[in-house]
Amino acid sequence: MNLRILVMLQMVSAFVFGSDSLVSVEGYGESFFFSQPHNKSEGVGDLSFEPALHISDTLTLHTVIGFQHPAEDGGLFEAELEVLSLDAAINKETDLSFGKVHMPVGLYNLYHEPIYFLTIEPSRVEHLIIPAEWHETAALVTQRFDDYSLTLGVMSGMDATKLQSKSWIREGKESYLTGGGKLGWVARMDYGAIEKVLLGGSIVSTPLNGSNASATLIEAHAAVRLDNGWEGTAIASKGWISDIDSVRIASRSLIAKNAQGASMTVGYDVGRHFALSARNVIVFGHTEYAQPSQTTEPAGLGGMAWAGGLNWYLSPHVVAKAEYRDSNQEGQRLGIGIGFVY
Numbered sequence: 001m002n003l004r005i006l007v008m009l010q011m012v013s014a015f016v017f018g019s020d021s022l023v024s025v026e027g028y029g030e031s032f033f034f035s036q037p038h039n040k041s042e043g044v045g046d047l048s049f050e051p052a053l054h055i056s057d058t059l060t061l062h063t064v065i066g067f068q069h070p071a072e073d074g075g076l077f078e079a080e081l082e083v084l085s086l087d088a089a090i091n092k093e094t095d096l097s098f099g100k101v102h103m104p105v106g107l108y109n110l111y112h113e114p115i116y117f118l119t120i121e122p123s124r125v126e127h128l129i130i131p132a133e134w135h136e137t138a139a140l141v142t143q144r145f146d147d148y149s150l151t152l153g154v155m156s157g158m159d160a161t162k163l164q165s166k167s168w169i170r171e172g173k174e175s176y177l178t179g180g181g182k183l184g185w186v187a188r189m190d191y192g193a194i195e196k197v198l199l200g201g202s203i204v205s206t207p208l209n210g211s212n213a214s215a216t217l218i219e220a221h222a223a224v225r226l227d228n229g230w231e232g233t234a235i236a237s238k239g240w241i242s243d244i245d246s247v248r249i250a251s252r253s254l255i256a257k258n259a260q261g262a263s264m265t266v267g268y269d270v271g272r273h274f275a276l277s278a279r280n281v282i283v284f285g286h287t288e289y290a291q292p293s294q295t296t297e298p299a300g301l302g303g304m305a306w307a308g309g310l311n312w313y314l315s316p317h318v319v320a321k322a323e324y325r326d327s328n329q330e331g332q333r334l335g336i337g338i339g340f341v342y
Contacts, residue, residue: 026050027064028113032120032321032337044337045069048082058089062097066133082135095142097153103134104151104188105202107221107235111194114339116223117233118282118311120323123263124290124302129237130219131170138186151188151202157181158215160208160250168259168292169215169239172208182207184214198223211250213243229269231282236262256292261302263288267311282311303329317341 027048035041046068053061064083071078085099102109108117108126112133126132140153158172175181184206191199201220208215219237224230237260241247244257264287271281286309290302309323318340325333 022054024052024054026052026342028339028341030114030337030339032335034120034333034335036333037331043069050083060087061085062087064102082133093144097138097140097142099137100135101138101140103131103136103138103155103204104140104153104186105134105204105217106130106219106237107194107223107233108132109134111223113341114321115313115317115319115341116194118265118267118284118321119286119307119309120321120325120335120337123235123261123265123286123288124305125235125237125261125263125288128167128170128290128302129239129259129261130217130235131173134173136174137176140186147191149190151186153186155184155186155204155206157184157207157209160211160213160247163208163247163251163253163255165253165255168256169208169241172215175209181209194223196225208241208247208250211243211246213241213247215239215241225279229272229278230266231269232264232266234262234264236260259290259292261288261290263290280313282313284309284311303327305330309335 027050029045029047031043031045033041033043046066049065049067051063055061062083062085063081066080066082067077068080069077081100083100083102085097085101088096090096104110106126108122109130109132111117112122122132136155138153138155140151142149142151156176158169159175160172162171163169164171184204186202186204188202189200191197199222201218203216203218205214205216217237217239219235221233221235223233238258239260240258241255244255247255265284267282267284269279269282272278274281286307287305288302289304305325305327307323307325309321312320314320318338320338321336323335325335327333
């Protein structure tokens with residue numbers, strides 16, 4: 001019901017006030033088909049609807065509504081209000097955000113549009129170690145210094161009772177603030193921009209509500225696009241949990257105390273050798289690992305994998321993808337699909 005009301009309010013605002021002045025809509029979508037050995041196959045689809053209400057020149061109500069198939073709980077379909085934040089531009093160098101936001105940790109949480117990564121899906125590092133699509137109630141301030149940017153903030157704690165050994169702390173996200181809940185904190189530093197050269201890292205520490213523990217994550221990331229046709233992304237992350245015994249009691253699961261992972265993707269613009277425009281056809285190779293310090297299940301966390309594939313940019317905002325992936329825990333998989341940004 002809340003989702004319906006929000007969409008209706010955005011549509012009414014656009015109709016009454018005019019979309020050019022007060023309301024803007026952006027977003028992205030992607031749809032992929034995975035074919036696996038033994039006649040197993042699945043389709044995956046995501047659509048992000050991102051209306052923003054510009055209250056003034058410096059104040060914006062920012063929303064993101066996500067639609068996903070299949071649902072994370074195994075159902076056919078789900079819709080979720082991912083972001084609902086009030087963003088204020090204090091000046092040209094300083095921004096404030098308050099509400100439900102994308103956590104500024106890693107690459108995928110901030111640059112998850114399919115044109116920004118070459119693989120079909122983010123690496124398991126940004127799924128199992130760093131929770132992907134990580135939305136929390138938070139207050140953030142971002143300060144820019146020439147080519148540098150610094151983000152600092154406080155966030156709601158995660159829920160220890162929801163943690164699972166197969167996904168480390170990921171299922172504890174979006175716990176919101178409850179009575180007696182403690183706050184966590186996050187810090188991020190970046191140099192450059194994702195379209196050219198982006199170098200940075202972040203650290204986050206969050207209480208695990210329902211236990212006596214907290215979880216800490218650190219990560220370093222890089223994204224580079226060179227004029228000679230080469231480009232790549234890399235990320236490494238490590239996390240640990242204090243008082244692991246209280247977390248295992250709260251979650252009723254044998255959670256690993258530590259988790260770590262790293263991934264790297266390297267691409268080359270082969271279209272430049274066939275008189276195609278820059279960044280039109282890119283081939284890539286990818287390698288990754290993600291695992292706890294001790295194996296808690298036969299499947300463990302993520303394991304090791306490599307992938308190779310091709311991205312065909314039909315326009316700067318539309319990309320067709322093909323990928324072959326081999327993982328020591330998930331087996332072999334061929335994927336094809338398309339992604340777009342609007």
